[in-house]
Amino acid sequence: MSTDNSNITPETEDIEAYEQNQNEQAQIRREKLKALQEAGRNPFLQETWNVTAHSVDIKDNFEAMEDEEVSCAGRLMAIRVMGKAAFADLQDKQGRIQLYVRKDEIGEEDYKWFKTYDIGDIVGIEGKVFKTKHGEISIRVTRLVLLSKSLQVLPDKWSGLKDQDLRYRQRYVDLIMNQDVRDTFYKRARIIKEMKRVLEEDYGYLEVDTPILTPIAGGANARPFETHHNTLNMDLKLRISNELYLKRCIVGGLDRVYEMGKMFRNEGMDRNHNPEFTSMECYMAYGNMESTMDVTEQLLYKAAMAVNGTPILTYQGKEFDVTPPWRRLNMADAVKEITGVDFSKIDTDEEAREACIKYGMDKDEVKDFTRGKLIAEMFEAYCEDVPGYLDGPVFVVGHPVEVSPLSKRDPEDPRITRRFEAYINGWEIANAFSELNDPIDQYERFAEQQAELDAGIDDEAHPMDLDFVNALEVGLPPTGGLGVGIDRCIMLIVDAPSIRDVMLFPTMKPLD
Template identity: 60%
Template sequence: MNKDQQNELVEDLSEVLQVRRDKLAKLQEMGRDPFHQSRYDRTSNSMAIKNNFDEMEGKIVKIAGRIMSKRIQGKAGFIDLQDQEGRIQCYVRLDRIGEEEYSIFSTYDIGDIIGLEGEVFKTKKEEISVKANNVVLLTKSLQILPEKYHGLKDQDLRYRQRYVDLIVNPEVKNAFLIRTKALKALRSFLDERGFLEVETPILNTIAGGANARPFITHHNTLDIPMYLRIANELYLKRLIVGGFDKVYEMGRMFRNEGMSVKHNPEYTAMELYQAYADYTDMMDITENLISHMAEVATGSMVVNYQGTEIDFTPPWKRMTMEECVKQYAGVDFSTINTDEEALAIAKEKGIEITPGMRRGEVINAFFEEFGEDKLIQPTFITHHPVEISPLAKRSVDDPRRTDRFEAFANGWELGNAFSELNDPIDQKGRFMDQLRKKELGDDEACDMDEDFINALEVGLPPTGGLGIGIDRTIMLLTNSTTIRDVLLFPTMKPIETNKKSDEE
């Protein structure tokens, strides 16, 4: 399309939009301003009418929704009305609603929101419909919906205008209905097992609880920097110290990092903590919780993701991180005991070496490079190196490892859990190590949290903790290829910024 054609299209579009505004103005002159309508008493919806036709045939109903198609044939017309539950055909005749009302009805546009009262019946073609006795315009749509057969296909526009996406691509709703079912299942699963849902601060004075780059803001009254939480872990463990035995929180976390099909700057996570439990108890909860979410939300513990069946049925496969590296990278770290040896094999295998890197960090780098994407079926990777696990308890059998696991499926990390470190002296040493990493340029390293150390000194009982990435889990349950498809309003770069960048 050349520039002249584009300009002509814009002019045509402007004319159509003006016609809609002219129609609104005429209605307002007649004292029929649709925006003065405050409410409409509905008695039914499209799905209820279709599912219960035998009972509802011949009865008068009041329904409301958006006009999605319109066919006027002289003194009668058909419209498809769309509400939250679906669509239903409505039949409007001049001799039933009157000449004046029919004349006004004939001017309604696709996208307008109406209320309709009428009789439930079947057409000669056996389509369940509503024969209108009265039609009222509730909202005039001043914009144009995408064309019926092509819909809204531009992905960028779909995310920016999710409200239009939901209107013209009704199947999109299904992913969010599955999400809601899955989250309800999660809550009921934990509630039934005695977990207490709590709320902890989103604005923090310290960026802690995980290795991640935070969003930084400023509190004017206190004149201090503050951070949007990257995790809620440290607050939840304070509650265990305070005497709650089982707590959980599900909510938004914020990380000022890259964006990808699996990453959005704000995302939903669930963390839980249980006193007198360890990481093996967390494994049991993880595989039973996620399989329960899958079954409730989709009807099965086996889901098809992009042509691959993923079976969440417990028990899941379990292997240590070193076993995974040995299987997929061919390197046996049980024979590699020093940082120097680890760095040498990393260099030999082409692993990127960062300042201050040690044996445990090399093991993790090997796992991420060679093992992670091989974990298609649900798998627990256990016993992470202590260097990458600043909040996990050391393993008794090998103090270089921790009693920790990550849950993987489709090559993605879905959950992270461990036996919580409750030794305040060891924890302070781990924080000091994180500060060392920060000095070496690691802007994802944790800050020192003196109050958390104090809480551990008061006494944290043996505790198991678990975090689950909700959005990635929902992606698998809904066969979604990008995290944006399971977020109603994903983070998008403003259009104005895009234009500015283009000009520059």
């Protein structure tokens, strides 16, 4: 039987010849599978393998494990046959380790079949740990069993899997070929575990589950995905936030609750946005905006320490120190600093529109905007993208009521709210409030937002939610609430250039 150790790559031949060669190699693998099955060695009948050791553990503990019998399993990533003996690289969940396979150790029949195995095949092995004369820690194999036959040809070790789009589409191959990708998702798991530990052990939050399918997509200003439930004959939406359900939990007496899970927003895609993303929201009865600032700082600080051992985040060549406390920046002050427009000297909507149009905003676009809406628009348009300005970490405070329908008013200036957004590297990574618990005020703000929605002024305005207003009428204690974009935090901690790099299976446009 021929092997598929070809040297043809897209760099040495034209693409058509390369694809033809790949198809030929895949056909050879199917022929090998058929031969195995006819010989009573069907690998797909294997059910399990008793794994007692892993590659990195063996290497790290060689002195204690030398000459010890081990049982391992994994994928063959290299095979070098030299007559009656062979070397192979076995890749498991930790990394790689060398196998030394001898005909007189595993038997003539098994060795004959082993010589037909391909890179990518999954095997189980038993053997003794030893070190070769060249000093490489290896396993001298005494038993070798094919557990699964790989029918697809993996990218060769030289060209690898470099096409970024293909890496996202075939993440399973990306994980096999790239150790750094596997490391990213181990780090992701550790970050999430540490964040949950901080919430539960340091602050006493209870993890809960809330609906993903909802009749009203509330808790944020965003466009939802819509679907229909046939049995109930009703339209439903995928949640854009879990805020309103979590606050219902606070009303019910679960004083500290959090949920980490998927949110869905039917919006644009870029390196920081995916339609499906992971968010964490937590609510603290008898807490406020300052309480949630403390939680935000500790989540990022302790996650960075757990994964990197330092509070200094190095992201794409820039450094950010997430050691608490973080600085604060008032939104209107930021607008004044960047644009010169001083809203502290502007009292009416008309004056605000004139000042913003004079600075350069579109007259028709802002004709219906209020003073508060214009502060937020000026900040978004002219401050957020200024290089280095919001590198942070920094808490932006002083959000106008018009863009904060769920936040408590500031008692010293009722035109703004007790809200902050946390920024690092110019990205918003968290949003938090002293939660609005006045049901009359909440109803009026919902009504204003619904009017904008109905008039087509803002298709992302917050819809009316009468049941939530009813919950507030039952009584919501003073509460501090926080939402954190988990994927963006992970990007910063692991230095990933795109949100797709920290999602196992990001949303992709179909190839056809």
